[in-house]
Amino acid sequence: MQSLYYELRIIIFKYVDTPISLILTDRKWYAITQDPYARAEWLIYKYGKTHAIFHAVRLGSDFITVGLVRNLLVRNAIISRYFIQRLLMSIGSEGSWTSNLPSPIFTQLIIEGYNRDLVVKGNDMELFHYLSDPADTLTSINDDPQKLFQNLSDIKDLILNKKFVPFPPRPKFIYEDTIEYHIQLIQDRSQEDYPPKDGYENSRQLNVIARAILIYPDLVYMWKEIGYYEICSDVNDLVMQGAFLTLFPPTPPTNWIIPDIDSVVTRLRQLLAVGFQLTETVMEAAFQLFEHRLDEIGDLLMDSFQNIRKEPKSVIACSCLIQAAKPEREHKKFDLLEFLINKIVQPAETALKYVLNYYNVAFKYDANSIKLSKMRSLSVNSSFYDWVLKEYGPNSRITQQCFDDILESRIWIDLKLQENPERDIPEHLTLQAFNSICSIYQKYCNDKVPFKANYFPYLKLVKNEEIIGRFSKILSGLELNIKLPYDINYEYNRSEVNNNQIMTN
Template structure:
């Protein structure tokens, strides 16, 4: 019976994303996590036969033992000539003493900075700290499995594939050259087991200095990358070859590389559309109709590629400047392929991808295009915002402890939503909650170190975006809700508090506004928004709100807040002063309607 339990545990173990979390639960799971067969099964199940060895090496010598390697090879994990070549490129540590001496004796400041930067990137490149016995066993296995005593290990099969597939030639001239080299390409795949390394996972977008530095370093990284992953330039070589000769997919699947379609899915599908709609069309080019687009996409889908929401949105984004010409052709083609979905549903799926944080929305053509083709645009936008958790994320205690709280999506999107749907829209309110929490987080960090304007890690650009969009929303008289108050009592910055007491609450209680708008001193650049009369009419009904919908809630809150202000030391002095000034205004108001609703005696106590 115990043997059966162990088999079940091994089977369950395969499905765990991070085995360490399961291994720490008890001794039995720990024993399973140490079992070579379990580790090999987990690698193959998670990464496939083609990439199992790459990830085994990446996970390091604490994971890849001689027994695990033996188990992987016995389960037919693919070992290619390219894998051996890359292993030899990366194996072994760098001579840090030599690097230090070069830095010490180098008089060229440019070289000094370059070498120092290089030294910082030396932390365990892929395969560099592989134990010698494992390295030797991998090399030996490569020779044995590939059955080639004259194995060309001082080469680079990715570069070889690039030339064989006519990579240096323009796409119109490439097919002829590729077909001339087809026998060599087949030999490279079938006999040398050529498989590109897996694509690098995309890091989650952050408005941090570290994220910007990471993306800049990747944009200018040397080949092959130190982390071992294949970069997009090399994967584009693979995708381009597939578009010229789709049967390459079948060849790769024959050797067990079933992940080929998922590895280059987006590149292949986008590449197909770029060939159909070239950026610089030749003189004899004719615009493809829906039938031609659908036929080409279905050919690729039959091979195993997928027309995902990401692919569809990326295609529309790619042709954003041509949406008036080809946008509807693309959308109709997508709808024909996804028969069960309406155009509105497809546009809604694309909208989720279109508002991802890394999009700057300097142009809003795509947003306008999708918005005009969605049946219920505000509802679709609310759903899209929920996918990125736009709104309040933290309570008044946890917000003080988090490392960074920036905007969930780009401030230009919030600006577009504000202008498109108006300040009373539920989608706009969600955006304002997200903006407010980010702005308050900045203030809390500045209270910790008074001389620090921008919190650590946050970029100057993100700081300006948060501060400016907050004031832009306030200038549009966005209503402050009663639940905002618990956050605002923590604030020390007049710029954050004043809009509540000088615009929002006076507007709610019918008092004269002492300030109509605030000057914005932060650098920012907003897109032009097309707010024509049709748009205004479209959202008029949606933005109509009951008169003073939140007044009664605010009255109760203000009544209770007076006692809290006098007794709670966590409330900032800035908030107290602004609250007392407003309290004096409202209790001395000559507005009969307010006097009937507000209990002056209680407020004045």
């Protein structure tokens, strides 16, 4: 019975995202977390057999053990020649993904590679690049696709026998308007030197993989044959973007003819057949990529997506509109938003309310809890709010819902500056986010978005005249020197709405 309980605990442990929560529970769970078999199960479930050993090394001496490596290899975790090459490149490099790797385990991995005839000098990523397509852009695959086919037998040997797989892509962090988030972005960009210190595969190298797949999609089957089932998820967005760029070249040659819907659908289905996906993110990214050409190919893209997904255009447009509103997206112009809203059959305000509710655009705190919030920024991008105001006016319900989000963010800024009067911008908030919040607040005030009774408890908290100036006639006893409209002096460029392109629903 005790053995059964132990096995059940291992199964539970495998599905836990962060094991630290179990480590602190009791001694029995602590024992599970130290079991090399349980750790191997957790790694393989979380990262797959392809990337399990990389993550074991990355997690360092507090996690990896000789027993763990042995259990991973027994479970057929992939150890490739490229992995050994990258291991040798990085070992001894301060701050690298191998810097915390104990010497006995390094020796164990090298011996394992030697026993599998994998330890050789060189770089299999560079070799794969040379064999498949030496160009540097996704659009170049139309130039000399025969290069890959001439070397196909060598590529098969590299994948099937040398177990060549790229390292995993660098994880994407959830967007925040914080200095820390932008520092992380800068650090990620600095990792683009090769080989990257954090061990993750750089976008340039992943583009090499994507280009090869676009030339010969059956490469996916080779990788899946050796157990690399994550190949499609690892490069899905790159491959799908590459397909669109080859169908609709940014700089079309003189003999280029716009493809018909059958050609577009056939190409996309070829990729979907091997495991890639036409997700909402991919579709919106395609519309965004060709925003300047929507008049030319927008309907063709929409018709193709409808053909493949078997969904009404209105549903596709609404899902793409959600992606277009995400807070990290800034629209230099509104062509995409206008294109999508015109494809939605339901009333525009109903569709936009759905988008706003998706991002929980509303007051998120009360007059007490907002003081304790460490960060309060806009729920969607400010250019989306700007477009809503210009298109639907100050009295529409969706504009007022947007203003709830804007006002609370602006009040939060004032409260944080009251706590730290020596600062010009709240700690952690970026200058761009600060300017974005303050400037869109002023725009909404200048357009006289109506005051609502539930604003009053919040406004009693603030001292900044820029905030309460809009409501000076309502808040008695305050002498203010603010006159509307505001001069918007925050550095933030916004787009212009082309009202001729908006259809009235």
